[in-house]
Amino acid sequence: MLSLLEKLSAEVGKTFSSLGLPAELGSVRASDRPDLCQFQCNGAMAAAKQAKKNPREIAQSVVEALSGNEIFSKIEIAGPGFINLDVTDEFLSAHLAEGISFPQIGNGETVIVDYGGANIAKSMHVGHLRAAVIGEAVKRSLNAAGYKALGDVHMGDWGTHLGMLIADYVRKGEENLVLNTDPDNPDAVASLMEDMAARYPKASAACKEDEALMKEAQETTVKLQNKEAPYYPIWEKIFATSVRGLKKTYADLNVFFEIWKGEACVHDLIAPMVEEMKQKGFTEESDGALIVPLAEDSDKKEMPPLILYKRDGGVMYGTTDLATLVDRMTENKPSKVIYVVDQRQSLHFEQVFRAAYKTGIVPDNVELTHAGFGTMNGTDGKPFKTRAGGVMKLEDLIAMAVDKATQRLIDAHLAEDMNANEKAEVARKVAVAAIKFADLQNARQADYVFDLDRLTSFEGKTGPYLLYQAVRIKSLLRKAKEQGIHVPEESNIIIEDESRELALLLTELPEMFALSIKTYAPHHLCEYVYRLASSFSSFYGNCPILPEKDETLRQSRLALAHMTLAQIEQVLDLLAIDIPDRM
């Protein structure tokens, strides 16, 4: 099914071809000047540049050839050679009646989206928010586009930080705190998570001050990695418990992973992988470490090698990342792997990708992408810290927003007939929508300022605004049903002056979706769904729906409302934002 812009581009493209010009130049886009026209084609100017002709002359011949085409109600030339177009209301209406759907870009290929990075035994903080919400949206979008996308949490579960923590338990004789925890008991999980979250920073600080403790932690790490008792059994319990804890926090944000693997589970793949790389001659010894040189003559900048084994025989996270790719290529056979990870890791991923291609771990036709995101800064422009100097826990942030949403429900007398469960659920949905939308609407690559007030704001361009518009349409449709008014799913929508803008906007979904897929940038979806909700709200404000006496018009307006709701629901589902029935 073609989108509206594809249909128009095909039409104008044909005309370009008939004049001996490249059809691609007939590409039509939504107008930048809605006051002048609905759509524009800029190809005449590009054609003029190529052919060294006058752009207005080319535009003139295109316009002449196009005139008489009955889908356009206006065709004119403006400025240096813009071709401005309006479509007829009949054409727009017929197009809407076909239904609007997501373009199918994929063909069932497996794609892995790596967007977790949470560490076990540590509580999640606001720094994990961006990866989680962007990654989930990217994954859901890829699925909607026809790929089989799998989210991988890729936990940090095998490093020195666990050595420090486990050594601390053992030294204090408190390992039973861990060993006696039942991972199936949520209270026990919460209590151990809390203990570890408090214990780790102290243990880590102690190691930094005391060399003997650090040495002990490093030895513990080695013993752990050799799966020795009691270290490994303690680790297993920490792992099982942490997974429950992390799943809960991620679930609070509507984030779900298909693959719950970490660094530990590829540990056994490392030795054979390195052995093979050695035999194929990809490795070198350097200062006692085993490395893969990655520099190439064409490099403009310095490209450090990837270290497989450190001088002391330990592995680095580059090694683990390569082993993870080995695992993925054998287990999942993806056609793409997308890493939604902090932009600061870009050099690291460049190294890993080079090493993976060079050594043949990943064949050239598999695409490896680092979809990096910007750093989260405080309002002072520096990397975000709370007043206490630490980083705010994700759970605390959510709790604050939920409190505020609950208060709002009470203040506005909206919750009076809700039971406690419903009230809590609505408040949670509002809070999560606020946090996620505030984060997601920022361009992926740019740094952004962590502003608590903005993340928990419910008015203006926010998640709750979108929920509100959706809820209001739901309420409208409920009322219609109560009054015995039939709501047609796909009826003829009559284009009116008050609804034309909304109708045109509804046709843009495929392009906005494709753009957000192509660039792994969900903020385009945010922008679109906000414009849509806002346009509906404006329509709703100056055009009565249920009170309308003319039945045909009422049906048409209801159908438009229904279609708008459907799109808001679809897009918010991609962004993993839930809509309540009431709020």
Add this chain to the structure above:
RNA sequence: GCGCCUGUAGCUCAACUGGAUAGAGUAUCUGACUACGGAUCAGAAGGUUGGGGGUUCGAAUCCUCCCAGGCGCGCCA
């Protein structure tokens, strides 16, 4: 030192990858008909896109030089 990123309205952010008069939200000011939910709607004001030079019909966007900030550069992850 080398490399990457950022600089847009008081504040927080967009701008469909080179298009026309750079758009939103917020804060400020003004207004909204007992019509369907005021977490709303309509309007006003707010800009030399950090600065200079260049490329061209056309630049926030591309090139170049400055200025300011952030980040990364072999044994942490």
